[in-house]
Amino acid sequence: MSPQLGRRPSTTRAVISEVAIDLFTRRGFDETSVDDVAEAAGIARRTLFRYYPSKNAIPWGDFDVHLEAMRTHLDALGDDLPVAVALQTALVEFNRVDADHLDSHRRRMRLLLEVPALQAHSMLMYTGWRDVIADFVARRTGASRDDHLPQTAGWLMLGVALAAYEQWLTDPAADLAALLTDGSRILDRGLRAL
Secondary structure, eight states: OOOOOSOOTTOOHHHHHHHHHHHHHHHOTTTOOHHHHHHHHTSOHHHHHHHOSSGGGGGGOSHHHHHHHHHHHHHHSOTTSOHHHHHHHHHHHHTOOOGGGHHHHHHHHHHHHHOHHHHHHHHHHHHHHHHHHHHHHHHHHTOOTTSHHHHHHHHHHHHHHHHHHHHHHHOTTOOHHHHHHHHHHHHHHHHHTO
16 A cells, blocks of 8 residues: 555644744754755645745744634723733733743744844734734724724834844843733833823
8 A cells, every 4th residue: 555645644734833943943944945844744845835825934833823812812801901901911912832832932933033034924924913903902992903093003012022022032031921011011101092
């Protein structure tokens, strides 16, 4: 009987992403091909593209699932909670990482924030993240997601997240949740008026 081609039962987006991050970290992003990732994951190149549309998308893993979880978290918060506090809780919750995944997450974020080839794709991914924030602010303020205020809130919260990650990558002893909380408190005064 000949072996079957295609997806192995254990193949998931997360497994492919972890395998790729390991390769990208050891060999370099530009030096690692899609074929290298597919081979290391034990799948065909064609199968890999069923999970990810491009090599640049692979380090992002299940980002859309996380975005939906953040949207659900924000939607579940009561309207009596101030906007700034709601955004702070969502920011910390979205970026919560179990202790046993911290090293893996640090490698992922180092790639996403420091590899020039990933910068343009990252901006596209940040659009979806900012939209979740803008949708929430729009709902709470009666504005449209595309209005200036919700868009500004999305960009501000993205700035807080990126600044926290830069500090976290620089200092391995830093607490990511504390950095995110401290950064969002800086915005509290401006967002409190919402």
